[in-house]
Amino acid sequence: MNDIVASLYIFVLAAFLGFEVIRRVSPLLHTPLMSLTNALDAIAVVGAIILAGEHKSGLAAILGGIAIVASTSNLVGGFIITDRMLKMFKSSKPRKP
C-alpha cells in the first residue's frame, strides 16, 4: 500500500515538473521536443527486457521480445532524428563564446 502511495507521489510530482519544464520550451522546438519525449518514453524497454529475460513463460518471452524491438526502434530512431533536427537550427548572429 505504501508503495502505491509513493508511486502516486512520484507520478504527480513528475507531471507538475513536466508542465513547468515543458512550458518553457520555445515553440520553435516543438517538433524536436516531441521526438525527444518519444525517445525518452522508449525507457519502457526496461520493462520489456526484464519480461523477455526472465522467461517466466513462452508467451511472456515472445511478447517481451516484440516489445523490446518496438521500443528500441523508438529509442534509436528518436534520438537520431532529434539530433538531426537540432543540428539544423542555426542563428544568424555569431555564437557567443
Added chain:
Amino acid sequence: MTDAFSTDRIIEYAYLISAALFILSLKWMSSPSTARRGVWAGEAGMLIAVTATLLHHGIVDYSTIAIALVLGAIIGVPLGRVQMTAVPQRTALSHAFGALCVALVGTAEYYLRAPRVPTFMMAVLSMEVILGSLTFTGSLMAAGKLQEILPQRPITYKGQNLVNLSLLAISLAVAVLLVIDPGHTRLFPLIIAIPLVFGVMMIVPIGGADMPTVISLLNAYAGLSAAAMGFVLSSKLLIVAGALDGSSGFILSVIMSKAMNRSFTNVLFGAFGQVQAAAVGAKEARPVRSATAEEAAAILGAASTVVIVPGYGMAVAQAQHKVRELFDALTKRGVDVKFAIHPVAGRMPGHMNVLLAEADIPYDKLLDMDAINTDFPQTDVALVIGANDVTNPAARTDRASPIYGMPILDVDKSKTVMVIKRGMSPGFAGIDNELYYLNKTLMLFGDARAFVGDLVRELAGG
C-alpha cells in the same frame, strides 16, 4: 543474498540518475543553443538505465534480449533518417511503437499474474492495456493518413460520437469487471480488442489540418500508458518518464487546440473534424487583383520590411529551399525579412520551423504568432505562401464564420499583402478568405515553388 541485494541497489541508483538526466534533457530543450546537450543527456540516461537493467539478477535469457535489441536498432536507424517533410508520420509511427510495447508488456504481465492480481494493480494494468491498444491503432491510422496511404479527407457518419463513446464505455466496463475479479481471463482479450477498434474509429473522422492536435493527443496517451506500466512494474523511472511524456503531449494538445479555437473538452474527447462541416456557401466570383512575378519582385525589392507567412502548402510544394533563396536575395538588398509561424502551420507542432531550419533559414528569423502580430502594421509586404485559414480576418470580425475566434496572423494589417496560390479554391475548412479581396492584396497565381523561383530570378535580374 547480500550480493543480489546490493546489485538491486546499484540498479535503483542507476535508475535515479537516469530520471535526473531525463529531466535535465527536457530542461535543456528550452532553447536552441542548449538543445543538443539535451539529446546527449537523454542518451546518457537511456544508456545507464538499459545497462543497469541487464544486470538484473532474474534475467536468464540474454539471447532473446540481444536479438531483439539488434532488430530494434536495425528498424530504428532508417526511422531516424527520414526526410524532414515526413517527420509527422514518423512521429505518429513512433507513438504506435511505444504504445505497442506498453500494451504487450501489460498483456504478458496479466497472464503471468492472473488470477492473483491486487485491485490497484489490476486497475492500472487495465488502463495500461486500454490506452496502449487504442494509441497503437490510432497512431497507425494517423501515420497512414499523413503518409497518404489512407484518404486524408475526414470520414463522418451519423451517430459517430455515440459509436465511439459506446466502444470506450464497454471497454471501461470490462475493465471494471476485471478489477472486481481478475480471474476472468477470458474477458481480458476484450480490453485489447475493443480499444484497438476504438483507436481506428477515433481517427476516421480526422482531416489533415487537425493532425497537429491529434498527434499531440496521441503523444499524451502514449505517455500516460507508459506511466501506467510504471505503476504495474513499480518502476519509478518509468513513472517519471511517462509523466514527462504525458504532460508534454498534454501541453502541446492544449496549445494546438487553443490555436484552432477548440475547447478543452473538445480535445479530451477527441471530437475533431467538426469545423469543416460548416459554411461552404454559394460563391460568386468576386474581383481580385493579381500581379506577375515581375511586378511582385519590384514591390518586394523596394520594401524595407517583409514578413513571409508559410503554411503547409509551402511544404507540399517543397518550396522551402526556393524560399531560402528569396530570403537571401532580399536580405542582400537590405530588406529586413522575417517569418511568421502560426502554431498549427504544418502537420505537427513546430513542423514549419523544422522545414525552414532545414532550408538554412536562421531560427532567430522565425517568429511565433504572439511575437510577430505587433509587427504587421509596420510591415511593408506580407507574403503568404501556402497558408490560408490562419490568415483569414473573418476569424476576428465575422461572428458567423466557423473559424470565428481562432487566433490568426494579422497579415491584413500590413501595407501590402501578397498571396501565392494555385487558384481561388477555398482552404481546408472550406471557408472563403476575406484577405484575398482586400484592395491592398495582390494574388500571385501559380505553383509556390515555381513562383518563388521566378521572384528570385526577377530580383537577381533587376
